[in-house]
Amino acid sequence: KAGVTQTPRYLIKTRGQQVTLSCSPISGHRSVSWYQQTPGQGLQFLFEYFSETQRNKGNFPGRFSGRQFSNSRSEMNVSTLELGDSALYLCASSLGGMAYEQYFGPGTRLTVT
Amino acid sequence: GENVEQHPSTLSVQEGDSAVIKCTYSDSASNYFPWYKQELGKGPQLIIDIRSNVGEKKDQRIAVTLNKTAKHFSLHITETQPEDSAVYFCAASTQGGAQKLVFGQGTRLTINP
Numbered sequence: 468k469a470g471v472t473q474t475p476r477y478l479i480k481t482r483g484q485q486v487t488l489s490c491s492p493i494s495g496h497r498s499v500s501w502y503q504q505t506p507g508q509g510l511q512f513l514f515e516y517f518s519e520t521q522r523n524k525g526n527f528p529g530r531f532s533g534r535q536f537s538n539s540r541s542e543m544n545v546s547t548l549e550l551g552d553s554a555l556y557l558c559a560s561s562l563g564g565m566a567y568e569q570y571f572g573p574g575t576r577l578t579v580t
Numbered sequence: 581g582e583n584v585e586q587h588p589s590t591l592s593v594q595e596g597d598s599a600v601i602k603c604t605y606s607d608s609a610s611n612y613f614p615w616y617k618q619e620l621g622k623g624p625q626l627i628i629d630i631r632s633n634v635g636e637k638k639d640q641r642i643a644v645t646l647n648k649t650a651k652h653f654s655l656h657i658t659e660t661q662p663e664d665s666a667v668y669f670c671a672a673s674t675q676g677g678a679q680k681l682v683f684g685q686g687t688r689l690t691i692n693p
Contacts, residue, residue, distance in 0.1 A: 471623070500680070500681075509669075509683055509684075509685045509686060510624075510671075510683040511683075512680045512681065512682070515680060523679075525680070557623050557624070559623075565673075565679045565680070566612055566674075566679040566681050567612055567673075568626065568629065569614070569626065569681065570626060571616070571623035571624045571625070571626075572623050573621075573622055573623045574623050
């Protein structure tokens with residue numbers, strides 16, 4: 468079974484721009500969670516989607532948003548990029564049990580200049 | 581808010597020796613505790629997890645113990661090998677209708693040949 472895939476793997480954007488990242492979960496998994504990973508703050512939860520509905524949200528500003536499609540693929544969008552948004556963005560999928568048995572993708576490395 | 585503390589931040593052991601990483605959590609309602617291994621350039625990999633109704637779980641050279649009273653859990657790796665070198669993260673689920681994971685800050689484990 469194929470793992471979680473994320474595209475693109477690397478991205479360079481300019482401050483003020485917006486960006487969209489994509490995540491395809493493991494086949495059959497209906498829950499997708501997004502995390503931001505930085506050296507200073509570690510792994511921080513952004514939001515979780517299940518059956519196209521956002522079920523939980525972390526403490527991030529409204530510039531961070533996401534959505535999930537009927538095939539469980541998910542996208543996250545960051546508008547008005549700031550330098551501090553430079554990070555590794557990870558998505559994780561699970562069968563449907565919220566926090567249980569989450570499997571991560573390789574991440575998208577976003578650099579904001 | 582919920583908090584997970586992880587110690588030590590770095591750990592260096594001789595090949596063949598054992599390694600122990602410890603975490604404490606703050607939310608007494610947490611009921612799921614996974615451990616992840618992250619290698620350079622990759623996303624975190626789920627290596628073992630434990631639920632609150634179990635005190636210990638073992639999978640070959642890896643074991644996790646949980647003390648709910650003290651609110652701490654530990655990862656034990658025996659007969660360490662060079663390929664065990666990586667950053668290890670503990671996490672705890674949070675209470676709530678849609679649970680999420682709160683991660684520790686990570687432990688960089690180095691196995692010296």
